[in-house]
Amino acid sequence: MKNSAPExxxxxxxxxxxxxxxxxxxxxxxxxxxxxxxxxEKANAEKIIGPDAVPVTLNVNGEKIKLLLEPRVxxxxxxxxxSSLTGxxxxxxxxxxxxxxxxxxxxxIYACQKLAIEAQGHAITTxxxxxxxxKLNKVQLAFIEKDALQCGYCTPxxxxxxxxxxxxxxxxxxxxxxxxxxxxxCRCGCHPHILQAALKAAGVEHASKxxxxxxx
Amino acid sequence: xxxxxxxxAHSTSSARELVGEKGAYLxxxxxxxxxxxxxxxxxxxxxxxxxxxxLNKIERGEKFWTIGALVTVAQIENNAEIKKVFPGLxxxxxxxxxxxxxxxxxxxxxxxxxxxxxxxxxxxxKCLKKNGDLCYAxxxxxxxxxxxxxxxxxxxxxxxxxTIFTALDATAIILRDGNELxxxxxELYADAWSQRLAHNSLQPGDLILxxxxxxxxxxxxxxxxxxxxxxDWALVSCAAAAEIENGKLKSPRVxxxxxxxxxxxxxxxxxxxxxxVLDDAIATQAAAMILQGAKPLEFNGYKxxxxxxxxxxxxxxLKGDA
Ligand SMILES: Cc1cc2nc3c(=O)[nH]c(=O)nc-3n(C[C@H](O)[C@H](O)[C@H](O)COP(=O)(O)OP(=O)(O)OC[C@H]3O[C@@H](n4cnc5c(N)ncnc54)[C@H](O)[C@@H]3O)c2cc1C
Ligand code: SF4
Ligand code: FES
Ligand code: FES
Numbered sequence: 001m002k003n004s005a006p007e008x009x010x011x012x013x014x015x016x017x018x019x020x021x022x023x024x025x026x027x028x029x030x031x032x033x034x035x036x037x038x039x040x041e042k043a044n045a046e047k048i049i050g051p052d053a054v055p056v057t058l059n060v061n062g063e064k065i066k067l068l069l070e071p072r073v074x075x076x077x078x079x080x081x082x083s084s085l086t087g088x089x090x091x092x093x094x095x096x097x098x099x100x101x102x103x104x105x106x107x108x109i110y111a112c113q114k115l116a117i118e119a120q121g122h123a124i125t126t127x128x129x130x131x132x133x134x135k136l137n138k139v140q141l142a143f144i145e146k147d148a149l150q151c152g153y154c155t156p157x158x159x160x161x162x163x164x165x166x167x168x169x170x171x172x173x174x175x176x177x178x179x180x181x182x183x184x185x186c187r188c189g190c191h192p193h194i195l196q197a198a199l200k201a202a203g204v205e206h207a208s209k210x211x212x213x214x215x216x
Numbered sequence: 217x218x219x220x221x222x223x224x225a226h227s228t229s230s231a232r233e234l235v236g237e238k239g240a241y242l243x244x245x246x247x248x249x250x251x252x253x254x255x256x257x258x259x260x261x262x263x264x265x266x267x268x269x270x271l272n273k274i275e276r277g278e279k280f281w282t283i284g285a286l287v288t289v290a291q292i293e294n295n296a297e298i299k300k301v302f303p304g305l306x307x308x309x310x311x312x313x314x315x316x317x318x319x320x321x322x323x324x325x326x327x328x329x330x331x332x333x334x335x336x337x338x339x340x341x342k343c344l345k346k347n348g349d350l351c352y353a354x355x356x357x358x359x360x361x362x363x364x365x366x367x368x369x370x371x372x373x374x375x376x377x378x379t380i381f382t383a384l385d386a387t388a389i390i391l392r393d394g395n396e397l398x399x400x401x402x403e404l405y406a407d408a409w410s411q412r413l414a415h416n417s418l419q420p421g422d423l424i425l426x427x428x429x430x431x432x433x434x435x436x437x438x439x440x441x442x443x444x445x446x447x448d449w450a451l452v453s454c455a456a457a458a459e460i461e462n463g464k465l466k467s468p469r470v471x472x473x474x475x476x477x478x479x480x481x482x483x484x485x486x487x488x489x490x491x492x493v494l495d496d497a498i499a500t501q502a503a504a505m506i507l508q509g510a511k512p513l514e515f516n517g518y519k520x521x522x523x524x525x526x527x528x529x530x531x532x533x534l535k536g537d538a
């Protein structure tokens with residue numbers, strides 16, 4: 001059964017496709033039906049699509065969002081302008097300010113410098129996805145308590161960077177917080193309070209409220 | 217940005233086929249999306265190479281380590297073994313851009329990134345590097361530009377990885393038309409030295425597969441001086457690597473970034489340092505050799521003493537004195 005699976009037309013077209021490309025995957029011929037199906041999926045994925053809009057499915061905050069997007073649409077654009085998720089902000093649109101920071105499988109990235117089409121298959125978390133059962137997460141709460149914002153435009157980005165840091169480093173030092181937040185800029189100059197908030201959320205708060213956190 | 221077609225490649229041969237002569241490979245996208253947004257490049261097809269198998273691994277070997285082209289800068293930063301075996305590489309990775317960028321930026325993309333000259337990056341300026349007939353930087357705002365150049369473009373190479381890979385004598389393996397080429401860092405950037413239009417020696421369709429780093433130098437350091445404390449490009453970067461046996465330098469290499477359109481290395485200085493017991497006088501002499509022939513422009517003269525200091529500091533740190 002294993003080896004005598006009839007070649008279906010799909011597998012054939014896969015082979016022809018690969019042949020036209022040159023070397024690879026002679027092994028596909030003897031592969032199990034299941035593998036052939038997986039290979040087929042890959043073959044389809046190797047097709048050129050666009051430049052017109054194509055279906056794109058994003059997994060944002062645990063929900064599937066189906067969109068029709070041109071390949072050139074950035075993840076930030078897809079969130080803000082095609083999905084009404086305006087939590088991630090657009091500041092520079094050039095990977096220099098951090099306002100658009102979202103989590104990409106738990107790692108903070110700039111949504112402005114990633115194409116939506118390549119975010120498929122990854123878990124995206126925006127600031128809208130942090131609260132659970134109507135309760136803000138500890139970073140958000142610490143931002144309120146430490147008055148870590150003025151206009152608030154940079155806040156979602158900082159909150160995402162710090163949330164990501166605290167997922168892998170439970171008790172960061174002030175220097176580690178600064179390293180993690182170096183890619184986020186606050187135009188209002190709230191950095192000292194933001195640092196306090198991060199440390200508070202991590203439970204490594206400085207003893208005195210008036211203690212000055214120095215920047216090296 | 218202009219509209220483009222898009223494809224995901226699952227093998228290097230299909231990647232080559234899909235990219236054709238007018239496409240571009242998409243890795244982390246940090247550089248490419250910036251270029252696209254300013255209309256500096258308009259590829260017909262973007263070929264996502266992040267699904268190519270086997271290229272996202274750091275592999276230990278007896279004689280050398282292999283770093284796949286899709287390994288991210290964050291992977292290098294977070295690798296405890298790299299920190300021990302190639303401390304300079306770890307230092308370079310840690311200082312590149314921001315966490316958000318390091319999480320997606322790849323080794324291949326970092327090496328192949330384009331010029332950061334602000335005239336080049338401006339969509340309305342058509343300078344020499346864009347086939348225009350004037351270098352705007354030469355007689356104008358050139359504070360971030362080169363002290364050395366092999367042509368009339370003075371835009372420096374800025375890849376931090378290129379600087380440390382040069383000091384570590386790493387080899388880049390390039391796939392060209394089905395054949396693997398083995399290039400030193402000098403070869404990877406040779407065309408940027410000789411041709412104003414080039415950022416490196418890659419031709420359309422050339423794919424960086426991996427970088428091999430020999431285990432010949434157990435000591436390595438990377439230092440950079442920037443205007444900002446963090447998340448900033450280097451004004452000058454300096455990497456040094458060597459073995460120290462009986463207090464003497466063995467196979468030392470010093471390389472500088474952001475002062476030439478190639479990673480700047482002077483063979484005579486490496487030879488001079490070989491077998492020497494390092495002290496400040498030797499380090500100062502080496503720095504003078506490395507910077508000999510520098511041609512400062514109106515606003516980048518500060519780079520000469522800055523580079524000299526970084527070379528001395530890097531060498532003394534290599535020895536363990538600083
Ligand atoms: C604000 C800011 C600060 C920065 N600071 C630094 C710094 O201090 N030091 C530093 O080194 N960098 C710095 N960078 C640059 C950043 O590190 C690079 O943009 C990034 O490493 C590029 O990698 P990528 O994978 O995102 O490349 P991409 O943008 O995907 O690709 C870049 C180019 O390389 C080509 N390419 C990609 N992979 C391959 C491959 N395998 N083979 C052949 N060609 C390929 C692409 O076609 C494209 O032309 C900074 C960037 C920004 C925006
Ligand atoms: S330095 Fe090079 S890239 Fe910059 S303006 Fe001159 S020619 Fe153009
Ligand atoms: S909007 Fe993405 S970094 Fe500024
Ligand atoms: S609070 Fe205004 S930019 Fe940070």
